[in-house]
Amino acid sequence: QLQLVESGGGLVQPGGSLRLSCAISGFTFDTYAIGWFRQAPGKEREVVSCISSSEGSTNYADSVAGRVTISTDNAKKTVYLQMNSLQPEDTAVYYCAGVRRPLLYSECMSQYEYDYWGQGTQVTVSS
Numbered sequence: 001q002l003q004l005v006e007s008g009g010g011l012v013q014p015g016g017s018l019r020l021s022c023a024i025s026g027f028t029f030d031t032y033a034i035g036w037f038r039q040a041p042g043k044e045r046e047v048v049s050c051i052s053s054s055e056g057s058t059n060y061a062d063s064v065a066g067r068v069t070i071s072t073d074n075a076k077k078t079v080y081l082q083m084n085s086l087q088p089e090d091t092a093v094y095y096c097a098g099v100r101r102p103l104l105y106s107e108c109m110s111q112y113e114y115d116y117w118g119q120g121t122q123v124t125v126s127s
Helices: none
Strands: 003-007 010-012 018-025 033-039 046-052 058-060 068-073 078-083 092-099 121-125
Touching (some): 003 092, 018 033, 018 092, 018 121, 033 068, 033 078, 046 068, 046 078, 058 068
Antiparallel strands (some): 003 018, 018 078, 033 092, 046 058, 068 078, 092 121
8 A cells, every 4th residue: 555645835926936745655666657636726636747667757737847847766755746937827736646557648647547645735826
């Protein structure tokens, strides 16, 4: 069983940056996929980014491409989501999710491929 805990959310002004962290336990950083998703009030959950253990498998939603970077630290068993140039439209609860297999692009970007989810961390972008 995987345990995922998000942190790093908070209140930032438009144009600011945040780095979200997803700490993972009960998981071997070997064969895996991790996704970041978000859900704003009144909206459905949407993908932000995902990363797979297969080479070169990082993906970003069009809405955040160029402003977001997903990365991993295997020693710390943590996945990061660096978010820059934040806008009010980025306000949402951000979740990380995991599965113990690599995923292709279409799978990686789909919330239904993931077996384990964190509790979420709130990101609020407001002046």
